[in-house]
Amino acid sequence: MAVDGDAARDVVIDPLRLDKPGADVSPSRVLIAIPAHNEAPTIRGVVERILRAVSGSDVLVVDDGSDDGTAAALDGLPVMVASHYCNLGYGRSVQTALRFAALHEYHALVTLDADGQHHPEQIPDLLEAFDRTNSDLLIGSRYVQSDPGNTTPWPRRTGMWLFSNLVKLTTGTTVKDTSSGFRVVGRRVFHLLTRRSFVDFHAEIIVYLLCLGYRVTEFPINVSTRLHGRSMYGPLNYLKYPAKMLLVVPINVIEARLIRRRARS
Amino acid sequence: MNLRSIVLLDLIGLLLVLWTFHLVRVRRLYAGYGVIFSATTAITMVMISVPGVQAVVTTAVGATYPASALTLLALGFIILTLLYAFTQLTILSDRLADVVQLLAIRDAERAATIGTEPDRSAAASSRPNSHQRDALNT
Numbered sequence: 001m002a003v004d005g006d007a008a009r010d011v012v013i014d015p016l017r018l019d020k021p022g023a024d025v026s027p028s029r030v031l032i033a034i035p036a037h038n039e040a041p042t043i044r045g046v047v048e049r050i051l052r053a054v055s056g057s058d059v060l061v062v063d064d065g066s067d068d069g070t071a072a073a074l075d076g077l078p079v080m081v082a083s084h085y086c087n088l089g090y091g092r093s094v095q096t097a098l099r100f101a102a103l104h105e106y107h108a109l110v111t112l113d114a115d116g117q118h119h120p121e122q123i124p125d126l127l128e129a130f131d132r133t134n135s136d137l138l139i140g141s142r143y144v145q146s147d148p149g150n151t152t153p154w155p156r157r158t159g160m161w162l163f164s165n166l167v168k169l170t171t172g173t174t175v176k177d178t179s180s181g182f183r184v185v186g187r188r189v190f191h192l193l194t195r196r197s198f199v200d201f202h203a204e205i206i207v208y209l210l211c212l213g214y215r216v217t218e219f220p221i222n223v224s225t226r227l228h229g230r231s232m233y234g235p236l237n238y239l240k241y242p243a244k245m246l247l248v249v250p251i252n253v254i255e256a257r258l259i260r261r262r263a264r265s
Numbered sequence: 266m267n268l269r270s271i272v273l274l275d276l277i278g279l280l281l282v283l284w285t286f287h288l289v290r291v292r293r294l295y296a297g298y299g300v301i302f303s304a305t306t307a308i309t310m311v312m313i314s315v316p317g318v319q320a321v322v323t324t325a326v327g328a329t330y331p332a333s334a335l336t337l338l339a340l341g342f343i344i345l346t347l348l349y350a351f352t353q354l355t356i357l358s359d360r361l362a363d364v365v366q367l368l369a370i371r372d373a374e375r376a377a378t379i380g381t382e383p384d385r386s387a388a389a390s391s392r393p394n395s396h397q398r399d400a401l402n403t
Binding site for chain 2: 060062063080081082083084085086088092095096103152156167196197199240243244247251254255
């Protein structure tokens, strides 16, 4: 038997939302989320650093079907854990955090990696910049300023150069680091990013939000060498991922334009 | 192949690519599958349209008999069936992901409300371990 598509997934933009005031970034209204898959050796240290750096904010770890005891490594810490029963991938893990944030009416969601590459001590600076610039998506960027501690391998840097130019070509906006996992998402876009699935939350959503008229900004961050595990981008992904992006980015541009046209009429 | 056939096949290919784009746009087909279908169709269109390429490829793969109209029909049937199957797979997979996300959120909410840890043992036991996954993969 055929399975019908879910008509309710169609995103219908509510123009009123665009007029809503910006997010309240006081700690109690901010959710800090960490998507994690088999990160047991590092996750506790990362969460402890977050708790030291940002007091008063809720912390949510999205355990994406780990089988190394990632969730158990958090025992005794004042954090919430949303455990996926099976591995859904990075994009879906971020979306779980977004859904949680939307359900509980948080004003902003901060995401960062579980491998210890990002510095939680920079979260207050990111939130301050997010508030000051009235952004809807603030990206913690590794390439806004040169960073001698940056250890990104060259194929990935090349990919990011390509995606950055793809974003510029389609939106006219320069975004230097399209694939950073350290970012702040504002409540005005929660509904847009939870009603449909995305390949990931990188170039695709940047283009989508920019084309819909939302504000995307970058803020310089420092990153350290990964403390544990491997990148989620394997050698084959250096071919697969750009091909997918070349397909979905133009599709998102078309989709965003159709939504704007529908909203106007 | 005469010009009329080439134009007809290219037109069919173009429609298939546009349909694939539409399916990806409405989230009925994963982008990865969309890439495979549209790339294969595009390559086929080039092979059909550029004089000589088809003959080179035919020689390279060692085909010794000419393709009949029946083969084309069979290929069309296979492509449409595959596209349909992948569409269904995408929709079911998306629904499964939605359910898994909602369950995870409810577990987290329940743990936060009653101040207990979620039942991670249930999640862990329902999840295949690395040995089981290896067995499944083989």
